[in-house]
Amino acid sequence: MNILFVCTGNVSRSFLADMLFKYEIESHKMDNIYSSSAGLFASQGSPPDPKMVDYLLKKEIPVKRHEARQISRQDVEWADRILVMEKEHERMIEASWPDVKEKVELLGRFASGVQVADDVIDPFGRSPYHYRLAQSQITLAMRSLVKSLIS
Template identity: 35%
Template sequence: MKNILFVCTANICRSPFAEGALKKLLMGKKVAGIKVHSAGVSAVPGLPSPPDAIRIACELGVDITEHLSRPLSPSMVEEADIILAMSLFHREVILEMSPESENKLKLLGSFSKFYGGGEETEIPDPYGLTSFHYRSSFNIIRDCIYNLYKELICD
């Protein structure tokens, strides 16, 4: 079983949306053998996603209503086969926590075909901003998830 971990700051906006979007795609295509979860480098355990994040995610077909935040732990990093961080800062925190994780760690934005997709492409944090910002970030994530999915099934 392949274990995929998405990481952002508080685990209430970007990484839960990425987790939900990939799970939905995998279920829709009936792909088994891939476990998907998310965590935050500064997450307070048990917080729900903000109402705007839930609403925009729902509009985009991803249900994060039941999501509760989880702090990133060394065991999560160790158990993951693929770690996808939202920003360079998150990547640095993960590498400080587990230097040996470098070969399985990428920025999710590197999978974007529409929004740049360079190795250092970050996903903007919409927290506390407008619905436009949530929609923009989540659309970038959807683009990345689709391209990640294509890479996963071609392996």
């Protein structure tokens, strides 16, 4: 199974989701599940957001090499599931590639047990509170997503 995480710039939310997902998959020794990330408006080659890198390091999660990249037709064809951060991302992907509509889901729906909007808040350039909220939403969603793949 191939999972693609998508956000706006591919430096904060989709980067964090991909790193957390890879860590969880490796921790559970789940074979044949792969992930990647991309952005709808990514500035090609940009490094990940240092605040998201710090979050991973504090949790002792290895940070793999990452450079922001733009989503492509090849990405959506590769993916079995496309997990987006916002409803607007879902609309944009479906408008660009109508044939992949059934693959697209909101990541926030996996953040079970908490009252959050379906959208994962975009923290980029915002306050520490917004970063903590996005990190929490994504971390909870990753745990729930991996749990759903195990069962």
